[in-house]
Amino acid sequence: MTEPKSKNDTGRFVWYELLSTDPRGALAFYPEVVGWKTQPFEVGGDGDYRMWVGGQGPLGGVTALPEPAKKLGAPSYWQANVQVANVDETLAEVKRLGGQVYVNEDVPSVGRFAVIADPQGAVIAVFTPAADVQSHDVAKQGEFSWHELYTTDHEAAFTFYARIVGWERLGEFDMGAMGKYLLWGRNGKQLGGMLTLPKGMKTPDGRDVPPSWMYYVTVEDLDAALARATAKGARVLNGPMEVPGGQRVVQLMDPQGAAFALTTPPTSR
Known part of the structure; x- marks a missing residue:
């Protein structure tokens, strides 16, 4: 995996995903509350994935909570993606430091991501995008x-x-x-x-x-x-x-x- 154009992008939050037990319900809720629009986005052939779109463009998405997570009793939850220069190198450090890796895969034309848990058990994702990701002004509505x-x-x-x-x-x-x-x-x-x-x-x-x-x-x-x-x-x-x-x-x-x-x-x- 090639590195992003700027190594200074490491540590940025670049995408926010809602893994929900009821994506349709979530799609009816958040646009009313924070003003997001939604649009479909084909990710790995999953036509049910929809993007959250704010005033500055897409900022995340919503999809169904995976069945394995449901079986373990996981509730709906938000998961952020943090940019890193190289996912696989990052995962080696995650494991060395006592964290866990749950998912590690490529999304065609989007980039490589991995879902991890820190040593205390909190879940987050790391992500190496295939192209530069636009920065947003976080002081604006819906960011x-x-x-x-x-x-x-x-x-x-x-x-x-x-x-x-x-x-x-x-x-x-x-x-x-x-x-x-x-x-x-x-x-x-x-x-x-x-x-x-x-x-x-x-x-x-x-x-x-x-x-x-x-x-x-x-x-x-x-x-x-x-x-x-x-x-x-x-x-x-x-x-x-x-x-x-x-x-x-x-x-x-x-x-x-x-x-x-x-x-x-x-x-x-």
Whole structure:
């Protein structure tokens, strides 16, 4: 696999996929809440795959949760793709550091991707595109602008991601009883945070919260988007609330059971 034109693209978030128990339901939900359009995209012969299209172009897709994942009890979930220079070389490092590899394959004319789990168990994907991927202004309506990892050991998790995708530690703040919140990013720009899960933290159905990622979508009017989401069947997990830096956020579960979050436009970081 050839490397991307710019090695500096390593560590970018370039695609966001929803693996859903009910793709049709998801297609009826998210366009109403965040304003995405949808369009079909043939991926590996799967005509059921549809793309999410924002104001700056495609940014992700939705497909059915794979049957093996369903059998293991996996709920609907969002999965981001992080760009790397070479998927196979990255996977060798993932394995060396104690992570797992679930999927590793080429998508004709699109690129090579792999679904992995970090050593604590959170799932994410790494991706080497066949061509350059356009950058989006994440402050605009409907764009993903923050990436949050809940895990059993955020320091160990950060060390893992720093090694495989080159993310940088950019600071932290004290959340009191919730512990330290580690801020990270690339090229000096914040992309998200990592937090060790407090003991006893539960999902709405009473299960322990597993190590997992939460992705935040920018909306110009948080209250209006929240009202649309709850009217369409979403459940509020946390918020709305103001976070350090002045943004307002709310964490939700969509009607199909996938967790996601909404945020007002990011301030300069």
